[in-house]
Amino acid sequence: MNLKERIKSVTYLVLESLNYRMNLAATEKAKYENQVKGFDGEEQFDFHMSESHQSGVVLNDLVLNYRDTVFQIDSLLITNEAVYLYEVKNYAGSYYYKEDSFFTESEYKILNPLRQVDRSATYLHNVMLRLGYHLPIYPIIVFIHPEFTLYSSIPNKLFLFSNQLPKHLNSLASQNFLIKPDHMELAHQLKELHNENYRPDNLPVYHLEQLKKGVLCPTCFSTNHTDTRQNYFCTTCGHKETITTAIERSIKEFQLLFPEYLITTSHIYDWCGKSYSKERIRMILKANYQSHLSRHMTYYSEKSP
């Protein structure tokens, strides 16, 4: 069973929004493309996981803290015997694994996923120990892309290739019976420890003034739209939603990009490209964000930009 669904990370969402609202530097653009590719790979992994009908518990995208260190887990499967920690890589093409390092065909060295997964497994072990659990942890690196080839002199048992994944997951599903209550409890406790507000410190630098304003289509990211009284229509791809939904999405996006700003009617009015009346925006803010506003009002009243 799946206890925690996968959602796009803060890094993904911020880069996605910036990509359509400003000219990203080449390195940031590459980072964004990596996020898209990575998420796509994780979704393919999720598909295989759900097809295998595990009786164990699956937790996706966990961000956990151990002391002052933050670590992220792509996917965790808790069974009665062990915890399987999956790091999903969506690399395509040929790679070499030699002298404990990963190289691309053109000899570029890439970050070693073995070290990454080993680090996560170590921290997870400590977090679980603190919660009173001694289950063994098996870290596995899943190379999900069907056109990935790894040339390596020594086979590594931590590597799992896309064609081996269904068999691996099915074998785990067939071993397991109903999950024990205390292992279910572990899953709930780990979910509780998930750091939802984690904001990495390597996000690009951006300012409100430099960003293109307007409501982005959730499907094609265009800002071109026409409206009826109640509905928003993307003129690029034909996506349709209520204007209320379009404004609510835009407010969430603004909050994500500028968590330090006060959400005011005039900020959101400008952010939506002045497409909708201040009255309409005020009503939506009143209905959805009253508690948010009052919570922040005191703190921001003097610092409000």
Ligand SMILES: [Zn+2]
């Ligand atoms: Zn569209």
